[in-house]
Structure formats: structure tokens, C-alpha cells
Amino acid sequence: METWLSWPVWKLLGVGVLIVGLARRWPTGPVVLGAGGLTAWLAGMPLVGHQTQPGMLDTLGKAFVENRVITLYLLTLPAVGLAERMGLHTTMARLMGRLTGVSLARLLIGFQMARVAMGALGLRLQGHVTFGRPIVAPMATAVLPSPAGEGAAKAAVAAAENYGNFFGQNLFPASAGCLLVAGVMKGAGYPVDVVRLALYAIPIVAVSLGVAAVQFVWLERQLGQRAEHTAAQQDTGHG
């Protein structure tokens, strides 16, 4: 019994709980804490530590307090909330409308670049609800040669939002992502500087902009060809 329990792989059960819980969309806090608690228990960690051995509650409390800096942006939320009450989203929408040219590919590339710029400035906004659906998607369907490609064009708008948002936010040194990375690396014994993290994020942002641009140009060509094709068919049909 003793040897069976001391098999070290049991400790990985906590990782399993984390995977299953998050994948099944259980409430995240309890899942994360449950995974940590199970791991600590399987590793024989006491609940409250003593001089020789840290306990589970000590480790949890210490890490939580030391990583408060990740959640420092709470201090910025009153200002953002007030700006929203002053019509921030409408203003941003107007700004976005001015930024982009006419072709579909240019619109999508411009949208992604605008989202990268917002990320680099640390402006955390939910882009699908704020810009994608109300502004960019109607603009995208308006520039299409035929309504046949509407679904594809709208899906590309959603993708442009995700590309710009995911990679752009790392460019802001005080973003939650950079601060989390700094917190974890400090815990692992390799403290890193958040400004360095933001600088090292640049190459992947550049590649993501380039690759996405190729995709958007390809989409524009594809839709253009399809429109020509259907137009030609209609001509012979009426012929």
C-alpha cells in the first residue's frame, strides 16, 4: 500500500484535474485551487507548514500576495469605465472607420494593425463585441463583389480580431500576460524584465501580421474570382 502510494506519477493527478476541469468549463477558480490542493496533498505537503516544511496554505498565500502586481490594472478600471460612459466605443468606432481603405484585404489588415496598436498601448477591449460585429463586419460585406462570400469575409474579420488581440497585447510591458510571465519565471528562479518581454514579442507580432496579410489577400482574390465566375455563368445563361 505504502509503495503503491509513493509512486511519483500520482502527483500528476492534479494536472489531470486541471485539464478535465477547464476543458469541461467548470468554474475556473475552484478547478485551479482543487488541482493545487490535490497536488499538495499527494505530495504529502501539510496544510499549514512549520519551520522545516512549507504548507499548502503558506505557499498559496505567499504566491498570491507576491503576484498581486499581475492584477495591478484594477487601478485603471475606474478611468476606463468613465471613458466608456463618455462614449469611448463610439469614438473608437469612428476612428476605426477612418483608418481603412476600400479593398477587403486592406480593411482586414488595417483592422488587425489597429488592434495590435491598441494592444501595444495596453487598451484592453473585447474587440468582437466592440468593433468586429458592429463596424468592421458591415464594412467587409459592403466591399464584397458579390454576397456569396459574406460568410467567409465575416469569419476573416473575427480571425483578424483574434490575431491582432492575442499577439498585440504582449507588446505592452505592464499587460497581464507579460506580468504573468514575469511572475512565473521569478517563481522558477529566473527573474525577467517585463520590458524585455515586450521587446522580444515584436518578431512574432511582425510574422503574424505578414502571414495574416497573405491570407487576407488570398481571400480577396478567391472571392473576386468566384464573383467573376458566377458573373460569366450568368452571362451565358441569359445569352
Add this chain to the structure above:
Amino acid sequence: MAERASVLARLVGHPATLETAFALIGALLWGYAVQIACDRRRARRALAAAYWFTLGLLFGFGAWLPHWMAGLLVVGLVAIEAVGGVRTQATPTPSGDISAPGWRALWPVLTIPAVTFVLAGLTALAGGEVGRGAVVGLALGGIVAVGVALAAGRFSWSAALAAGRQLTEDIGPLHMLPQLLASLGLLFTATGVGTLLAEGVQRIVPPGSMLGAAVAYFLGMTLFTALVGNSFAAFSVITTGIGVPLVVAPFGLDPALVAILGLTAGSCGTLCTPMAANFNLLPVGLYGLPDNYAVIRWQWRVAAVLWPAHLIVLGLFWLCQ
């Protein structure tokens, strides 16, 4: 001049500066708690008020509480979340008065990054730590921006508190997730789960191969993120388990470079998974798309090109070292 500069660097670097910012957050959260407690129209307001009060306690007095007591408070927070005591709303909806839009609305939100970058720059010039300057700048920016917004929109202090509370409550317990995950990473390190994962992966990866180790780390980040739908969760597990012991430690690579590439390798996984419902499934309904995987079908192709780019970037930096 030089003396004044070094004063700034010392001020930014002093632990009391950040502790003041945390105390302000604590006060802010207590303000939210009072507002919630006084709102008679709300159901179960006692639990929600208790949640934000406890969080405020952790922020304001965290440095003075014994660690086990802080841990107990964190468990309490999670318990309140578990019984549904705090509202969770995954997608914050834009709220606000759209009757009088104007450029003034941009002032406060641009104040935050402006102050952040200026303070980071000044700290660097003064010989201090840039990253620390950026962090203190974010806190200061938030405070200055409230002043700007109050002046520009002629709001009252209680309006500022209400606006902040609404945004904070909209995201709800998700605020605490990165912090909890960082704690989980430390717990995994302390109990040896990281070493265990590393040993398992080490059996597959040929020893001494930097490429093999990097592939294992980035692939681990991508797959784990795709599985759980959250690159932050994957980061604490895979980085303590694979990234640090197998990539950073043996090859002397810049830890900052490896870590940020690991995070974006995770984002490649986010692009491909329905588990990131917020980003990949929500637009299907929102935009009225023909099928559930319309967004992912676009994104996986870009992710497939971006992923090997991570290895190339790492290799280029290694060659230039």
C-alpha cells in the same frame, strides 16, 4: 539633476511605492464592497460584498498577513466563487452613453499608456529598472486618468467608483485567475510536479538537443493551451515543467525570450481550439456565421505557419548571441 534622477529611480524601486498602489486597490475594492452592500435591489449581495472586501484585504494588507492566513483568505474567495456568490460574465459588453460621443473620451484611456511609457523611460534614464518603472507607471497612469476623466466628463467621485465597479464585476472572478495560476505554478514547482513532467519529456527528447527541447516546450504549450483553452493556465504548468528545466537551464538561452515565445506558442493553440469559446465560438453567433468552425478554419492555417516561426526566431537569436 543627476541627484534628482537617482531619487526617481529609488522612489520607483522602493517596495513602499508598489505597496501604496496595492493599498489603493484595496481601498477601491472596499469601496465597491460598500456600494454592493448598500444596493438593496441586489440578491445575495452579502456574498458579493464579502468577496470584494476579502480581495481588498488581501491587496491592502497582504504584505503584513501571515502567509497561511492569506492562503486561507484565497480559499475563501474561491469558495464564494464556487457557490456562485459573484457574478461572472465572460464577455463584457460595452456600456455607456452614446448620445454625446467626442474625442474627450479618448483622453483618459490614452493617459494610462502615456504615463506608463513616460515613467518607464524616465526610470531607465535615471538608471533604474525599466520594467519596474512601467509597472509603477501603470498604477500612476490609472490614478491620473481618473482625474482626467473626472475633469473631462464632469463626473462625481461616486460615478467613478460605480464605473470601476461595473467593469470589475463584469469580469468577476476571472480577474484572479492569472494570480491563482501563478500560485499553482509555484505549488507545482514546490511539490516536484515540474521535475516529474520534465523527466517524462526528457525520455522522449534526445539529451543535449536544443531544437528537440524547444520543440517539446512549444508543442507542449500549444497542445496544453488547445486542451484547456487558456494560454495563461498552460504557461505556469508547461514552463515550470518543460520550459525552464529543459530549455532555459541547460542551454543558457535568454529566459525572457524563451518565455514570451512560449506564451505566443500557446496563443497558436488558442487559435485552433473550440475550448477558447470566447474568441472562436462567440463570433459564430455574434456575426451570424454559417458553421461553428468557420473562424477556426481560417485561424489554424495562420497558426500552422506561425508555430515553426517560433523555432526560427529562437534559432536566429541564438546564432546572434
